Amino acid sequence: MGSPSPLAPSAARPRLLHRSPGRLRLGWTGLRHPDLRTDYLEAWLAHRAGLAQVRVNAAGGCLVARFDEDGGERPGVFEDIAAALASLPPEAYAARQPQTTRQPRRLADALAASALAAGGMFLPPAPRMALATAMAAPVLLRGADSLANQGLKAKSLDMASVGFALATGDSSSALGICAMVVMGEYLRQATEDKAGALLRTLLAPPVETVRVERVAPDGRPEEIRLPAESVRPGDLVLAGTGEMLAVDGVVERGAALVDKGVISGESAPVETVPGDEVPAGAVVAHGSLAVRAVRTGAECATARIASLMDKSLREKSRPERLSDRLADRLAPLSLLFGAGIYAATGSASRALSVLTVDYACSVKLSAPVVVKATMHTAARAGILVKGGSALDELARADTIVFDKTGTLTTGRMTVADIVLAPGSGLDENELVRLAASAEERWTHPVARAFAAEAKRRGLALLPACDADCATGLGARAQVGASGSRRDVAVGSARFLVQSCGENALCSQEHPLRAQGKTLVHVAVDGRPAGMVALRDELRLEAGEVIAALRRRGVRRVLLLTGDHQDAAEAVLAGLDGPAAPDEVRAGLTPDDKEAAVRALRQSGARVAVVGDGVNDAPALLAGDVGVCVAGDELGDGTVAALTRDAAGIVLLRGGLHGLLTARDAAERAGRVLRGCFATGVAVNSALLVAAATGRLSPLTAAALHNGTTFAILSAAGLASGRPLPAAGPERFPDRADKSL
Structure with missing residues (x-):
């Protein structure tokens, strides 16, 4: 048992709210802790306190415990539960990512700039101009650097608006615009950082030390504790209730209920016995295991996921690249419009108001927020998306190519x-x-x-x-x-x-x-x-999924298999009507499948290839996007799926319903992005017209521009972060999925 989590709340003792035969309800303020993993707590508490069932209502700060299905009484059950809650292990709390030092510094800069600007408004003209010049210096330098190295971008517009205010002697506007530039940068960056942080919260916290069984000089087994990075394949790693595994391995002895939610997103612990494979990041909810390490360190499934997450955060997707280019093309419009207004009216105030408004911010920044929030939402549904480009390609796919064995069939031969x-x-x-x-x-x-x-x-x-x-x-x-x-x-x-x-x-x-x-x-x-x-058996959901894909805009479905024609026709016997593939090709080698996919793309089709990642990697790579269906059990097949670069999307739970959920997530991301673009263009166009007609002062225009940009980004994050509706039967209808 681990020590109490440092994140555990300082909560009062649990109190009994209601009791009936075989059942009690108690309240505890600790259940409202924002990082509490209620799924883990339910499983852990049920076995720690010997309960038949536990249900947690985190929002209400209470839980219901059933301790006897026959309605009998059990003395001391409330005390047992209270004692267990007082010693929750660290794994009951999701890892909170350390905040970067840059974010507090950005906030401090923004608050300081706002305070200086507010105070400067009350200074005499000469000191106010001196303060405005000092505050403008960083904005002017960043804008000049951007103009020299990247061309006319949003920072260049900031430089132009601040420089124009100083040149016309409007020190008050210069102060206000400088403060809003700094505050706007902080708000926009904070929104994007939060979207990235959501992805990282999906990862299991690192395990620092592990218990390993070694043979002592006298030939007897002994238990030692080693740093996790010192464990090597072949070591026998021990894990008891509440402990997290640091290696991918095979259970050699023991039995336990294991929470594999860190990989699959499923909240129900599964019974694990000798011979079963377990991934790093899984938590022993109850029992004890001795696991023979197969993969350690950077080769573990969780390390692979972490690497993929970091890579997806660094690389820009196609929607992000397109929004960047569009924003760059729109940036000069504000500058030209402002110059035109000044030339036509001679009003410095109107021209300055126009220069504080630009289209670039809402257009450029909404794409990374939507992509990251969608990846996070998909991950909570058991779908690992390796980058925004995979989402975009899946949404645009009009042709789906299926492998047979392990994809349309169960793969359990x-x-x-x-x-x-x-x-x-x-x-x-x-x-x-x-x-x-x-x-x-x-x-x-x-x-x-x-x-x-x-x-x-x-x-x-x-x-x-x-x-x-x-x-x-x-x-x-x-x-x-x-x-x-x-x-x-x-x-x-x-x-x-x-x-x-x-x-x-x-x-x-x-x-x-x-x-x-x-x-x-x-x-x-x-x-x-x-x-x-x-x-091999056809997946029960195969026909339903193919028919649903057609309703989602897929025009053509193909089955490519290396198996013989009779086996392919046996699959077709279970698929009819809209569920039947449009074309079946049998007896293909992996190279034949790759050539077929390339031919489809050359004909103009947008192709998504769905396989199990075992022998169809060339075809997965040849498609516009590859989708890998992991095994139904979290064994070596799932780890293999995670490590294959061929697939841009991995359905971690096995089964094909995740393909529909992934398609829905990708299409929703596209709708949100189009909505952000339309809203940004409409709002900023209205602000430009109001500024050009003198209805907005420079400070008001800047405030409205930053405020609407932040509102659009926040709305984009909320819309993309909504839970995805289930595309198929819930495997655990009485539980909510919590994490990847």
């Missing part, structure tokens, strides 16, 4: 039939053992099917070396102990023909293919050994 080659000398168990051993290091669906079948039959795998995988064809390895190794090849009929020549089992394929089964051939020591038929 099972062994249905085994056909032994005559004279192979092997029985079914030995064939499965050799094939599973050869495929052990790989994570694609066929490898998982052999591993599961070997486990079901109780077969111990043999050591394998010199393993090699030909993407889309098969795998080969030397299997067995040194001195008795056997050359084992597992893959398609074409792969086996390449490996050992003619394969007599090919003539027996048709009856099994006609049933829509996937056939895998096995050769041992260069001779055909057997054929295994695998069965």
Whole structure:
């Protein structure tokens, strides 16, 4: 158990509000803490205090606990809950990101500039002009630097308005405009920083130290504590209730309820037993585990996500680049308009009022706010977006290309039939053992099917070396102990023909293919050994999702698969009407899929490729945007999906409903951006007209311009940050998703 969180509130003792048989409701001000993870608290408290169910109402500062479903009584239950709440672990609170030192300094500068400007208004003319000149110096220098290096931008307009005020002797306007420039920069930057900070709050807090089990000199296991960065693959990491895992690994012993919400966004802890894979950032809600580390440090799933988040914050998306260019083109309009007004009327006040208004701010700054807020909202729905460009491309896609295995189908293949080659000398168990051993290091669906079948039959795998995988064809390895190794090849009929020549089992394929089964051939020591038929199931939501995509503007849907035509037609049997793909191509290699996607793009289509990221990386890269469907279980497949650069979007929860949610998020971001642009142009046009006709003083025009810009940015952030409606059945309808 960790020590109480430093973020834990200084709250009064819980108080009993109501009690009935088997149930009580208590109030506690600590439940209103802004960083409290209510999903974690519910699971942790239920097991810590031995409760049947806990429901937290954070806004109301109360919780309901059920301790006996039969309505019985339990002495001391309130005291048990109160004691547990008094010792909440640090993991019950979301990590609060440290505020950068620049933000307080910007605020101090803005407040100081406002105070100086306000006080300067009461000075005599000469000191007021001196103060205005001193405050204007930084604005003039930044504007001159921007003009010299970047051309005419918003900072150049600030320079022009302040310089014009000083040149005409209007020191009061110069003071006010300088103060508003500094305050406006602070407000705009604070809005954008907040949007970026929202993304970073999704990441799990770093684990500083971990408990590791090592073998002592006397041969007995001993527990030591190491810095997290010192843990290496192969170490046995220990984690108990309330502790967060610092490594991706496989459970070796123990059993626990594990909260994997840091990766999937799902709030319900899942039961985890030996053999299950767990990601770094997962929290042991109840129980204890010994986890054999597989990936550590920068290779962990959470570290990969952090890297992707940082990269997405640094890189500008297409909407951001377009808004930058548009803002740059609009900036000279205000300058030319102001010069024209001065030439036509000779009024310095009108010209100065016009110069304080420009289109650039609301147009340029709304794009990063909308993109970051949308990425945050999508992440809370279990969708990792690796950049704003991926959102933009998904919203514009009119053609969707699906892979079959692991995408339209579940990818959970099972062994249905085994056909032994005559004279192979092997029985079914030995064939499965050799094939599973050869495929052990790989994570694609066929490898998982052999591993599961070997486990079901109780077969111990043999050591394998010199393993090699030909993407889309098969795998080969030397299997067995040194001195008795056997050359084992597992893959398609074409792969086996390449490996050992003619394969007599090919003539027996048709009856099994006609049933829509996937056939895998096995050769041992260069001779055909057997054929295994695998069965895969169509995802229940596949038809619903394809039909919904058509309603969202997708004009064409294709299915590209490396499997045979019969297997593809078996999938089509479950898809009809608007759910049926427009075109199906079977028997394709990864290179064939890539060529097909490139041909679609060359024909003018905007293509989104949806796959599982296992052997379709070339096609994912060839599309305008790649969408990777992670495994339904948070195992190695999910980690692989996170680490693949081919996919711009990863659906972390498995299943296809996330594709609809991602499309909805992308389309909403586009609508919000268009709304921001239209509003910014309309409002600033009205301000320019009012300023040109003398209805606004320079200070009023500057104040209204900054105020409306901040209002547009705030509205953009709020509109993009609204929770996305569920696109499919909720997996946990009684719980809310909290974090990625």
